[in-house]
Amino acid sequence: MMLVMVVVMIHWLDRGGLQDNHDGHVSFTDVVYFTMISITTTGFGDIAPVTDRARMVEAIIVTPIRFIVIFIFVGAAYNFIIKYSWEKWRMARIQEKLSDHVVVLGFGVSGSEAVNELIQRGTEPADIVVMDTRTERLNEAEALGCNVIRADATRDEHLHAVRISRARTVLVSAGRDDSSILIVLTVRHLAPNVPISVVVRAADNELLAHQAGANNVINPVRFAGQLLAGSAQGAHLAEYLADLASVGGRVELVERPVLPEEIGRPLTRLATGGQGLRIHRRHEVIGFWEPGSEALQEGDTIVEIIPTPETAGKA
CATH class of the missing domain: 1.10.287.70 (Helix Hairpins)
Incomplete structure (x- = not known):
């Protein structure tokens, strides 16, 4: 004009x-x-x-x-x-192929770190869908090879657009606890059986996040406090905890279903050669020292520590 x-x-x-x-x-x-x-x-x-x-x-x-x-x-x-x-x-072309994918709702500090860690752990960037409202952050995700959509994750139609009900898992990190919990509620309404992990920063909101439908609630403030406390009790505890949490370390914490050849074996004799820590059997949690760990059963989920590929290659 x-x-x-x-x-x-x-x-x-x-x-x-x-x-x-x-x-x-x-x-x-x-x-x-x-x-x-x-x-x-x-x-x-x-x-x-x-x-x-x-x-x-x-x-x-x-x-x-x-x-x-x-x-x-x-x-x-x-x-x-x-x-x-x-x-x-x-x-529309991306939606045709979306199935068993990872949906990341929010690409801030936590969301971007999660995507980078997923890619390092072997997840194909094409199997990751990032939703955010900020163009500059979506450009960063797209540069990694991820599918991106600029939209509000609290809206049903936007979640339907990324085939939320067919996702393998959903990671929520909206930057604010109230927004994250609202997103969890919306996702759980649309996808009753999809695992949801959410980041909250206030301890009071952890229970609300669980009640909203989150399977895993991660509090980075609490985790940082646990690392600090560990470092006070031993010089190497915090280092080992950080090592477990990242694929870039010497060891890796893995959750997986029991293998057919492992059924009947004790938790201490896993086919992968890893160190078994815990069994999730239906609604029961069994430690490696508890009765029930001496014989793995069909349907068990195992938590174990394994060496990373780089460390295993040096053995």
Whole structure:
């Protein structure tokens, strides 16, 4: 609009160089009319520049402005029509393949760290869908190879768009506890059986997150306090806990279903050669020292410590 007004003023100041073939008089309305048809390159010929100066003004000043205005219109058309249609088509193609994928709702500090850790643990970036409202963070996720969608994770239609009910797991890190808990409620409503992990920062909200439907509630403040306490009791405890939590360390904490060849074996004799720590048997938790750990059963879930591939390769 500013560029159009500039051209109107130029034509008005130089209206003596214009000729109206209709009535011979160039009014302000004629100037506005001539500006619009000249900028849009329509040109009916009823008003035309007739003096040398008016033609030079058209060639040197108005024509570059005409190109700029056209580029602005094309850019607006790209953003609002072409880009929207392309994104809609691209998302439809992605949705066709979405199944057993990881949905990350919120790509802040915790969400981005989780995605990086998942990729290091072997999850294909194409199997990760990141939803956030901030374009710059989505650009970071897309650079990693993840599928991205700019949307509000509290809205049902947006969660349906990422096939939330067919996801392998959902990771929620909205940056605020109230937003994260609302997202958990929405996800649990749409996907009753999908595992949900959520980050909350206030201890009072941990129970609320569980009641909202989260399977795992992670409190980074509490975990940091546990690391600090561990470091006070031993110089290497905190280091080992951090080692377990990251795939980049010497050992890795793994949760997996029992293998067919392990049924009947004790927890201390796993096929992977790992160190068994815990059995989840239906609603019961069994430690490696407790009765029941001497014979693994079908349907058990095992928590074990295994060496990372880099460490195992050196053995």
